[in-house]
Amino acid sequence: MRALLILALLGLAPGAGAQSLNTSEGEGPAERVTMKEIGTEQGFADWIAGFRPRALAAGVAPETLEPALASARFNARIIERDRNQNEFTKTIWDYLDTAVSDDRIALGRKAMAAHADLLSRIEAEFGVDKHVVAAIWGLESAYGSFRGDIPTIEALATLAYDARRAAFFEEQLIAALKILQNGDVTPEAMRGSWAGAMGHTQFMPTSWWAHAVDFTDDGKRDVWSDDPADALASAAAYLRHWGWTPGAPWGLEVTLPAGFDYDQTTERVKKPVADWAALGVRPAAGGALPDHGLASVLLPGGARGAAFLIFSNFQVIERYNTADAYVIAVGHLADRLRGAPAIAADWPRDLRALTLDERIELQERLGQAGFDPKGVDGRIGPNTIAAVKAFQRANGLVPDGYASVDILNRLR
Numbered sequence: 580m581r582a583l584l585i586l587a588l589l590g591l592a593p594g595a596g597a598q599s600l601n602t603s604e605g606e607g608p609a610e611r612v613t614m615k616e617i618g619t620e621q622g623f624a625d626w627i628a629g630f631r632p633r634a635l636a637a638g639v640a641p642e643t644l645e646p647a648l649a650s651a652r653f654n655a656r657i658i659e660r661d662r663n664q665n666e667f668t669k670t671i672w673d674y675l676d677t678a679v680s681d682d683r684i685a686l687g688r689k690a691m692a693a694h695a696d697l698l699s700r701i702e703a704e705f706g707v708d709k710h711v712v713a714a715i716w717g718l719e720s721a722y723g724s725f726r727g728d729i730p731t732i733e734a735l736a737t738l739a740y741d742a743r744r745a746a747f748f749e750e751q752l753i754a755a756l757k758i759l760q761n762g763d764v765t766p767e768a769m770r771g772s773w774a775g776a777m778g779h780t781q782f783m784p785t786s787w788w789a790h791a792v793d794f795t796d797d798g799k800r801d802v803w804s805d806d807p808a809d810a811l812a813s814a815a816a817y818l819r820h821w822g823w824t825p826g827a828p829w830g831l832e833v834t835l836p837a838g839f840d841y842d843q844t845t846e847r848v849k850k851p852v853a854d855w856a857a858l859g860v861r862p863a864a865g866g867a868l869p870d871h872g873l874a875s876v877l878l879p880g881g882a883r884g885a886a887f888l889i890f891s892n893f894q895v896i897e898r899y900n901t902a903d904a905y906v907i908a909v910g911h912l913a914d915r916l917r918g919a920p921a922i923a924a925d926w927p928r929d930l931r932a933l934t935l936d937e938r939i940e941l942q943e944r945l946g947q948a949g950f951d952p953k954g955v956d957g958r959i960g961p962n963t964i965a966a967v968k969a970f971q972r973a974n975g976l977v978p979d980g981y982a983s984v985d986i987l988n989r990l991r
Contacts, residue, residue: 754784778802779810829910881981
């Protein structure tokens with residue numbers, strides 16, 4: 580009950596935490612599905628029969644494989660959730676209202692105080708900002724209060740049976756079976772999200788093998804138990820592996836001068852900080868821009884919303900989850916846990932997010948008008964943003980790349 584109360588305060592439903600495997604733009608449509616399209620119990624049983632020799636050939640021992648497969652059940656709800664992910668359906672301001680709510684900040688500060696020594700030791704060992712590690716913990720499992728309750732083998736077997744990303748999830752399933760075989764967790768304790776992500780910081784099985792660490796020196800890399808030590812250290816190890824720069828921020832809120840060239844507001848345009856300063860970009864909090872190498876200006880809510888100058892650590896957090904909203908949420912939550920103020924700029928709250936059908940239509944109409952989004956999948960990523968910018972430039976609009984209802988109506 581306590582976990583559900585905390586989730587309610589944070590605006591999360593069980594299993595609705597951020598996942599680390601979002602399908603990137605252009606990898607296929609986010610289609611709605613029917614039970615007929617999802618599959619059947621018999622189909623799942625047939626798939627298990629075919630998978631068994633592949634798992635054995637991959638090195639999974641029969642004494643591990645047989646009981647694990649015997650307990651796995653086809654879960655149609657998992658397929659439905661995979662087909663209809665809502666990661667990209669909220670506006671950035673609605674997402675941040677929940678992700679960086681007062682309750683999440685307060686609970687995070689409490690969690691950091693309770694684990695102050697642990698987080699400081701992790702920061703010293705891996706060179707990753709402890710506030711960022713805590714922010715990931717907060718977004719992924721509400722600081723460990725809800726780590727997921729779906730059997731991981733069942734989740735991954737169900738997704739591997741589905742044809743959409745079968746190869747990826749079969750690889751994850753074999754990796755999960757080998758974790759059981761390795762003895763780091765019992766089958767009963769190996770539970771997590773609908774997508775097979777596990778523990779306090781929601782590691783996929785292959786990421787566990789590549790990056791999980793035994794920070795407690797007990798011979799196990801235990802990301803599942805109540806003790807968050809191994810999971811938090813593993814998240815730090817993951818970020819270090821992908822190039823975390825110690826002492827550098829993820830980014831900061833900035834103000835842009837009148838007449839700024841909004842065509843430069845994209846992660847793909849990188850300039851030295853001195854060049855941005857020369858163009859009139861200033862920290863929203865005042866003072867001079869910090870120089871941490873090449874940087875980009877990002878407008879996640881369009882020209883009417885907040886602007887951010889982002890550095891290389893932004894791309895490192897993207898390795899955890901590719902959605903800009905997630906990365907900004909992690910970075911801003913980390914800042915708030917450190918004591919920084921809320922985002923200063925207003926958001927265009929009169930605007931609403933496009934529905935899935937509208938996002939698909941937008942991409943189709945952009946392509947038909949000669950502005951190729953490089954795929955029709957309903958996900959607004961860099962390619963679609965670039966296409967929107969091109970359309971805006973061609974029509975004398977501010978080229979901020981924001982996919983709005985107004986842009987869709989202009990294309991109709």
